[in-house]
Amino acid sequence: MGKDQVSRYITGLFAVHDLSLQEARESSPKKGLPAISIQPEEGRFLQFLVRANNTKKALEIGTLGGYSGIWIARGLPPGGKLITLEVDSRHAQVAREHFEAAGVDDLIEVRVGDAHSVLQDLSDEDPFDFVFIDADKSGYETYYEWAVENVPVGGVITAHNTLRGGKVADDNEVDERTRVMRSFNSRVAKDPRVISTIYPAGDGTLVAVRIA
Numbered sequence: 530m531g532k533d534q535v536s537r538y539i540t541g542l543f544a545v546h547d548l549s550l551q552e553a554r555e556s557s558p559k560k561g562l563p564a565i566s567i568q569p570e571e572g573r574f575l576q577f578l579v580r581a582n583n584t585k586k587a588l589e590i591g592t593l594g595g596y597s598g599i600w601i602a603r604g605l606p607p608g609g610k611l612i613t614l615e616v617d618s619r620h621a622q623v624a625r626e627h628f629e630a631a632g633v634d635d636l637i638e639v640r641v642g643d644a645h646s647v648l649q650d651l652s653d654e655d656p657f658d659f660v661f662i663d664a665d666k667s668g669y670e671t672y673y674e675w676a677v678e679n680v681p682v683g684g685v686i687t688a689h690n691t692l693r694g695g696k697v698a699d700d701n702e703v704d705e706r707t708r709v710m711r712s713f714n715s716r717v718a719k720d721p722r723v724i725s726t727i728y729p730a731g732d733g734t735l736v737a738v739r740i741a
């Protein structure tokens with residue numbers, strides 16, 4: 530049985546789309562956004578983590594058309610909130626439309642700007658119980674460091690695309706982006722402040738829980 534077949538099996542059981550999720554995933558590319566949303570089973574995994582952690586305040590870095598944001602928002606317990614950061618105002622506008630269509634716009638605040646600068650002010654609004662990193666890969670180490678400092682013990686930090694389609698595990702792959710991701714994974718794996726691993730569905734979601 531191949532990885533795709535297993536993925537379809539998990540998705541068919543646990544990550545079935547309603548119309549809003551389908552619309553957010555399929556219409557984003559039609560509206561000119563890149564087709565780089567997470568996979569459905571990854572969305573369900575994030576949603577599971579958000580609820581398991583009883584997340585009161587979640588942060589996403591990299592909104593795109595709002596697909597992952599809908600999954601996260603729907604995992605929040607009553608009173609929970611999501612702040613999502615997006616550098617591209619067009620992406621942010623499309624995401625807002627999708628959040629409204631999904632009925633989660635009251636739970637989500639979209640902030641437009643470069644996460645590197647927006648995060649500096651956001652420290653005043655901590656703690657965040659859950660952080661999902663899915664933006665420029667060169668920023669991952671900075672975003673992760675910010676996250677560790679702004680989640681409490683027990684807080685969960687996640688980061689997407691940590692397998693680079695399997696390239697991180699292939700010693701013959703020496704391109705810059707793969708090198709950056711290997712370095713990021715290695716840094717988190719050795720960080721004594723967290724317990725971490727990679728959930729290997731889709732393109733790999735690194736997950737870390739702060740312990741110290």
Ligand SMILES: C[S@@+](CC[C@H](N)C(=O)[O-])C[C@H]1O[C@@H](n2cnc3c(N)ncnc32)[C@H](O)[C@@H]1O
Nearest residue numbers: 566567591593596597615616643644663664665
């Ligand atoms: C991979 S997409 C996010 C996909 C989204 N999480 C989903 O699964 O539906 C990355 C997004 O991050 C945004 N981005 C890239 N660099 C950024 C930065 N420095 N600050 C904020 N957003 C950024 C891009 O414009 C893009 O919309």
